[in-house]
Amino acid sequence: MILCLLFSAGQAIAQPAEVLDPGSVVQSFNNARIIIGDGTVVERGSILIRAGIILAVGPASSMNLPAGAVSYDLDGQTVIPALVNTHAHLGWEAYGDWGSQFFTEENLTDHLYRHAYYGVGTIISTGSDKEDIASRVKLEQQKGNIGGARYHLSPGMGSPGGGPNPRFTDDPNYWGVNPVGDPEQAARTVRDLATKGYGIVKIWVDSRDQRRGSEVKLAPEIYSAVLNTASNYDMRIIAHATTLSDHKSLVDVGARRFIHMPYDTEVDDEYLAMVRANNVFIVPTLGMITKRESYYIPAFQDSFFYGQVPVSVLENLNKNYDPPPVNQDAAAVQRSTMLASNLLKLKDHIILGTDAGAVGDFFGYSDHVELALFVRMGMTPMEAVVAATSRAAQAFGLTDVGSLQAGKAADFVILDANPLNDINNTRQISAVYLRGQAVDREGLKTRWVLED
Template identity: 25%
Template sequence: MRPVIIDKVRIFDGRAMLGPGSVEFADGVITRVTTEPAPVAPASADVIDGTGMTLLPGLIDAHTHVFGAESNLELALAFGVTTELDMFMGPPEATQALCAAAGERADLADMRSSGLVASAPGGHPGVTMPLLPTVAGPERADAFVAERQAEGAHFIKIIVDDGANHGMSLPALDRATVTALAEAARRRGLLTVAHVSALWSARLALDSGVDMLTHLPLEAALDEAFVSRIADERRVVIPTLAMLEASAPKTSASARAGRSLADDPRIAGYLPDHARTAMAEGHEGLCVQHASADHDFGHALSSVAALRGAGVPVLAGTDTNYRPDRACPVVHGASLHTELALLVRAGLTPAEALTAATSAPAEHFGLFDRGMIAPGRRADLVLVEGDPTKDIGRTRSIEAIWCVGVRFDREAYRKRTA
């Protein structure tokens, strides 16, 4: 494979803006990053003039649902998402096969998955999935985690949800069981991610020692004492603002980022028709389908602002539930650009939002071969017009994408999916 040099380009390395400078990669790996005048390029290299552009690490969506659909990983890649962290998929053999395929192919986003989730018997989501294994009490926790690890799970997802957001009253995992799950995972070197649905479940998950919380309550903002505790205990939060915005019945007049994305020509032209329709009109797969009157998206924005102020690591994740036969308005790839915009609306700087979608998820999920533009890292790269550290919307102005050093042909993708 011929070496590639991107020259005279701003470099956001995953934490800060460097440059202008040049980045060289070959055989899927970054080999040189410099802000000094570049040496004369070898005749064998492909040189790209990056004047006026910014080079980013490949984006990482820290909360997705791929549903076994290979097309979702291609759709993600078309919008610069080179890694997806899948938060529930089965059966195990299908999850293993798709993770393996994604790891071997440069035309799909790479994928890590929790596999099957831990939930209460008769609870969410098992009430509609009778074959889903559940955890009947703390004495079952160790075996559950061992089974998921044997199936290849990269982390353990724990559901702490009583079904209220779905119009049901269901049993939920208790503190003793969630604690036992967190401890069993920790003994085996696996992270735990807790799906929380309300203030009570967020507190229970934190009390139980899970590593990460995903989602935020909509009935009220997290209070100062709770946020301080999250910070003191070095927990991590994946807010999934894109999903919460689409789900919440109350939003401010300006909070329509997800729906309006379908009208952005930088996005719409690369969406398959069914994805564009789902984004503009779909209502399936939303996490709050029977919201109470006090559910307000503004509470989630306030919580993110407080978390950011306390120094809590915030990761960009969309909770996309989209697939071609499911009209979820939060779609793979494209909706991460909504997430970035919403993180900035919540108070993160554009650079902090970019970190939340690059080096931060790589660090906290142990993906130390990516997330940064540095020698030795994977050549997962996104070249955009303008400077997204000043205008986060510039992440949508994609000029080129590389996955493991292979350039993704966006134009061919656009023509194929039109």
């Protein structure tokens, strides 16, 4: 029953697009500030779209509208590309509960809509998706039966006993890690995953849980075999690693994408040179590591979140909340300063990823928290937007999304205020368009709030 509601929610388009033949009618969004996603802006611009694809973007004054085009005046508003989130864990979160038993087609689909509601157009779920269910949802989305954020899933590899945090692996029904104990097995696993059509694969290099033994860290000869074999395929590896020495060793053998920055120490010139020379992409997931900061605002106290969930969820979050200390100790302050310094040194390589769905961060909402943290830690709002759009797409070869240019998908967010003035204005969402169709945000919100 809920599944049917979900599907209809995706098709209930609030805009006139619904009654038009989307295959032929041109829609024109005029007079907006258009943040392209690549670092440039068109003031008083127009976006022309047809059949879910951008036909043209440019100054409104120079745009020729074909006869029969449907126009919308966005005077005073700003358009940004729909966000691209490269690190989350879909399916386990149940808004009030959590676990593998919630990984159903219905819940997974709901999470795609949660992202869409908040303006996230593309989501990569990393190393925790149940393959059969995930594949069905992905296929249904490709057929157009499910809307929401574009769903990409990435299987994982780790040493036997390694993998994600214990919250996942303590679940007796956890899946998602292909254990690889030696280079041959690693190479074989990469080939198998490539044969199955996977273009994104995660590896956990860190030791995550000492209870599972001392050999849980992925050995260099194994990740080397992974990266080597993957280079024969159209496959992008993203490595979970948190120390500077692991990052260097991984870049040395071909790693180009990381989940997490080096957290253990200040990054040095050698590392920065490697990152620049090899165009490395880094997902810092700051939201996850700043929860102990005094400025942290829990979701249940934030109207951008609490309007979208039932009261019971807020009550639970409130009850279980463990507030950060008002005064940080010296070590914590030093660590924050070091993280901000690393982020700024790496700012031209940073991409958006939230880890939402793994550690109590919520889908779509946490993307905006992360954007604000980028800026809080010293990036400009424009740098933050680029990190969350074109660069994130580029990191994974997602050529159809991430920027507002002719030929790309018509995935964009209309804002009532300019995020270049204040990054928190990404929260001033007037409408979200994915595949050229408006997301029924009101319908989704109404259903979520009542879902008790």
